[in-house]
Amino acid sequence: MTRILVIDDDLELLQMIRLMLEQDGYEVFTTADGADGIAKTRQLQPDLVILDLMMPEVDGFQVLQAIRNDPIVSDTPVLVLTARAQPVDREAALAARADDYLAKPVSHKELRDRIRELLNRRRRAGEAGHVVLFLGLRGGTGTTTLAVNTALALARSGPTVLWDASLNSGHAGLHLRLAPRSSWLDWWESGRSPVELENYLMAHPSGLRLLPAPLVPPTGMLDETQVGPTLDLLRERFAFVVVDGPATLLPIGLAFCRLADALFLVMSPEVGALQTTVMTLRALQGVGISMERVQVVLNHAAGPGTLTPQAIERALGRPLLLTIPFDPHQATALVQGTPLILSHPSGPVASAVQRLVGQIVSAVRPL
């Protein structure tokens, strides 16, 4: 049952709100004291706190500050309900990181609507999509192939979008036999309206959606600050956001690395790719990216004249997450626009991708 804690020194109002909320099916806890409100928030860990500002001794602003500074309950939604109805009061409450603000007197309907909105917002945030980034700074490592196949496999577990963030005339559309007419860059340049996003997402028969790359490689500067809001929008709509990352760490590539929940560096078993991967790991570590989120995937393993996985692991100083064998059918898959996970679901590449997907899904939905 959803638990709501109401902190207000007006005992009559407390009683009234308790009755209203219990009628709506919530489990309600009340306190008329700010200090006790702080303690109860920690103890009960409610789904929502309704907070008065004007309370003697410990006022609502102090309670709010204490909640936000407590790592155990800092993300608890707080709805400020106060008689201080001036615009400055509202601004101050929101600046103190209240989630919403209502001025007294408030109707049952208004209170109920705001509570539902806040609880839904929290649920949506809790279920926000998982961002999986594939990055291969050395060309020809099969990063797009892996991203496309992984996205198709993930689409069976939940709504999935593949963001082709390549800056070199992205090929995800070719893999999926989709002919993009516009790209995420067009969407950014048109003002990045959330309402318009749907018009830029292409649909694959599998259910996977594709946010295509610009066909003509961009020649101007790209605004990396657009990456975060774009990912936020995609996360709201999709359980999995798979990014075929740009082959660069320059600001836009780094923005993806910072925001991804899981980052897979894709390399092939040759010295050039090994050097690039070692140096990429060093660069990511240098800018403070947590190495716990970063894994290395070896693609096209066991091809003729290649490095062994053991040699690669020694050079990297860390284990490979996954070794994906070389599959000669890949060339046909690209020409036909039917990825291996669909055309050869029992083949070695599809099996390896399924293992990877299993890890991604279990990380998101732990047993």
Added chain:
Amino acid sequence: MTLRGRVLADVLNDVRTSFLPLEAVFLSRLEEPARILKSFGAAILSKNHITMAIVNVGVELAVKAISPTYGTRKVYGVFVTIPGFEIEGTMEFHGRPDLHALLVTNVERFLPILNAQAVMTGRPESRFSGELIFINRDFIGLFSLSGEVAQG
């Protein structure tokens, strides 16, 4: 404040007492209006020092309902200055507005400005608004009418 069955206008304009007893009092500085500086269970406020009183909502608890007087009630835009504030809103007049009567011969010290907004002169970004603002006549510097307001 306990109104004991009266409206706020009557309490403010009651000449038998110069003080207002208050319960659950919260003090903020004008410079930091959203910060609660002090709070008290009870306090008493001198009416002589109240420059304005803002009623956020609940105008029916602040002024008596005006009985309809056909064809004579008109609403005018008003602009008023008091120390530190400029206040804009509307005021109702019966017949032709008589500012001399309003400000000099009127027995009511607190004048109700409806749908009012008060702007801090020194910090115009700080605004306070309410369904009603009572202004203490003794503090008025400028009182001006800006014309009749069409009633919808």
